[in-house]
Structures are given as C-alpha cells and as structure tokens.
Amino acid sequence: MTWKQTLTVIALAAGLAGGPARAQTEQAAFLFTYDIDRGQQAAFEAGYAAHLDWHAAHHDALPWFGWSVTSGPRTGLFVDGTFGIPYAAMDTRPDPAGDGADMAARVLPYAKARAYSAYTLWPEPSTVRSLEDRRPTPELDAYDLSVAPGDVAAFEAALLASARAGKGRLGWTWYRLAGGGEVGSYLVLVPRRSWADLAGRPADLAGLIAAAHGPTPDASRAAALVRRVEVETWSYKPGLSRLP
Structure with a gap:
C-alpha cells in the first residue's frame, strides 16, 4: 500500500x-x-x-x-x-x-x-491557527501529548474550563488524533520565529496552559492527567512547501 x-x-x-x-x-x-x-x-x-x-x-x-x-x-x-x-x-x-x-x-x-x-483541529483551547491561515512561522515547537483513554473526558473538561477562564499570551494550536497513533493522543503546535522566543516560556505543561489561557486551577488539573509529553522543533522549509 x-x-x-x-x-x-x-x-x-x-x-x-x-x-x-x-x-x-x-x-x-x-x-x-x-x-x-x-x-x-x-x-x-x-x-x-x-x-x-x-x-x-x-x-x-x-x-x-x-x-x-x-x-x-x-x-x-x-x-x-x-x-x-x-x-x-x-x-x-x-x-x-x-x-x-x-x-x-x-x-x-x-x-x-x-x-x-x-x-482534527480542536479549536476551543487553540489561541492561533497559523497553518489553517496558511501563515507558517520559521519554527514550530511540536508537543506530543497522551492521556489515558479513561481520563480523556476529565482532561478535556479541565482544559476547556481553563480556556474559558481567559486568555494569556502564548499562541498554540491543538489537534486531537483521529487515526494513526495511540488513542488519547494530542498534537500541540506552538509557532515561533527564533530561539529567542523561548526566553521566559514555561517548561512544564501546567505553566504552558497558564501562559496560553491564564492561571487557573483547571490548568493544573488538566496537566496532572497527561501521562506523557514530548517536544521537538520543526524548522519550516519554504522550498519544500506549496501553499496555493
């Protein structure tokens, strides 16, 4: 195939x-x-x-x-x-x-x-949609998260509550896995222009949620339900992209 x-x-x-x-x-x-x-x-x-x-x-x-x-x-x-x-x-x-x-x-x-x-784009906790708007940045930090299947409902409820509470300064886009991986997985893309953009960014998930949505108890509750987080950097290749 x-x-x-x-x-x-x-x-x-x-x-x-x-x-x-x-x-x-x-x-x-x-x-x-x-x-x-x-x-x-x-x-x-x-x-x-x-x-x-x-x-x-x-x-x-x-x-x-x-x-x-x-x-x-x-x-x-x-x-x-x-x-x-x-x-x-x-x-x-x-x-x-x-x-x-x-x-x-x-x-x-x-x-x-x-x-x-x-x-699938998860719009509610997302604060930017740079790729959907066809405005890629030079760098993306890609966070691969997984939640135990039995904790998905509680995790999503806590994250949505934090998103409704307000808005911080961190721009990020959330996606739910639809096929081709572990059930209960999410992809979170954080656009940035340079390494300097990392200065002051929280390294822990609860801190990242607070940076995007504002500090709330729900941010900590959501982060506590995530069992694995990995992050890597993607550098955009304009010559290997096509945006009609």
Missing part, C-alpha cells in the same frame, strides 16, 4: 468515527514523516520539490507544508502535512494513483516513509 492509499484509509476512518454532521464542520490535518537515507539529502529535496511541481501541474488545491525536525530524538526526519481542510477534500484530490506513483518515483528512492497520522 502506498502512502497516498494509506492516507485515504485514515481519512475514511476519521470521517466514519466523527459521524456525518461532525465531519462536515471539522478541519483536518494529515501528517507524514520520512527518514532520509544517509547522504541523500540533496537528492531527496530535489525529488520532493519536483513532486510538488506534479501537484501544481495537476491543480491540487490542498496546501502542503514541509519541515525538518531540528531538535528532539527524531532530529533529521522530514515532516510534511496538509492543514485546514475538510476530510472530504482527501476524497476529491486530483489523480491519487498518479500522485502515489510520482511520489514513489521521485522521492521514495531517497527516503523511507515512517508514519502517517490524521488529526
């Missing part, structure tokens, strides 16, 4: 899980991760840029963002994704078979596909 075929399966599963009414209003995000073969960085980038030209020639309306992971255990991986689209847009993209064939010919000789995941 090619990565494009896998994408279709994830999109179908996410749409079925949400139900018809919810699927019509949700904004989806799809992320793909590649491990570039040693010594093949230049060839990979040339092939990927040529693949984006395939998208342009076929009038693909979906935005495609590209990043290199520049901090964390996955440093060196390439991440690409599309954001701010309805799930149904994956069903109507141009020539999926041709897309997969072009990807296999131009890109996959120089890299191994590692992961495919689908997410």
Whole structure:
C-alpha cells in the first residue's frame, strides 16, 4: 500500500468515527514523516520539490507544508502535512494513483516513509491557527501529548474550563488524533520565529496552559492527567512547501 492509499484509509476512518454532521464542520490535518537515507539529502529535496511541481501541474488545491525536525530524538526526519481542510477534500484530490506513483518515483528512492497520522483541529483551547491561515512561522515547537483513554473526558473538561477562564499570551494550536497513533493522543503546535522566543516560556505543561489561557486551577488539573509529553522543533522549509 502506498502512502497516498494509506492516507485515504485514515481519512475514511476519521470521517466514519466523527459521524456525518461532525465531519462536515471539522478541519483536518494529515501528517507524514520520512527518514532520509544517509547522504541523500540533496537528492531527496530535489525529488520532493519536483513532486510538488506534479501537484501544481495537476491543480491540487490542498496546501502542503514541509519541515525538518531540528531538535528532539527524531532530529533529521522530514515532516510534511496538509492543514485546514475538510476530510472530504482527501476524497476529491486530483489523480491519487498518479500522485502515489510520482511520489514513489521521485522521492521514495531517497527516503523511507515512517508514519502517517490524521488529526482534527480542536479549536476551543487553540489561541492561533497559523497553518489553517496558511501563515507558517520559521519554527514550530511540536508537543506530543497522551492521556489515558479513561481520563480523556476529565482532561478535556479541565482544559476547556481553563480556556474559558481567559486568555494569556502564548499562541498554540491543538489537534486531537483521529487515526494513526495511540488513542488519547494530542498534537500541540506552538509557532515561533527564533530561539529567542523561548526566553521566559514555561517548561512544564501546567505553566504552558497558564501562559496560553491564564492561571487557573483547571490548568493544573488538566496537566496532572497527561501521562506523557514530548517536544521537538520543526524548522519550516519554504522550498519544500506549496501553499496555493
């Protein structure tokens, strides 16, 4: 199965899980991760840029963002994704078979596909939507969170209560995992322009919630229910992105 075929399966599963009414209003995000073969960085980038030209020639309306992971255990991986689209847009993209064939010919000789995941934008706790607005920043800090399945309802209630209490200064965007990972997982993207933006940012999750929503007891309650948090930095690659 090619990565494009896998994408279709994830999109179908996410749409079925949400139900018809919810699927019509949700904004989806799809992320793909590649491990570039040693010594093949230049060839990979040339092939990927040529693949984006395939998208342009076929009038693909979906935005495609590209990043290199520049901090964390996955440093060196390439991440690409599309954001701010309805799930149904994956069903109507141009020539999926041709897309997969072009990807296999131009890109996959120089890299191994590692992961495919689908997410749903969670707007209530989010304070910015930079990717949905097609305004990527030079850097993103990507927080991968997981909550025990039995604690999801309590966690979300506490986080939403903190969001309703007010607004802080930290900009972030929340996504719920829809397919391709551990149940009870979330992705949180924090845009920044430089390393200097990290000065004064809290390192703990309760502090981050307070920085985004204001200090409340709910911030601590939500943070206490998170069983795992990992953070890495994604550096934006304009030459490996296409925002029609």
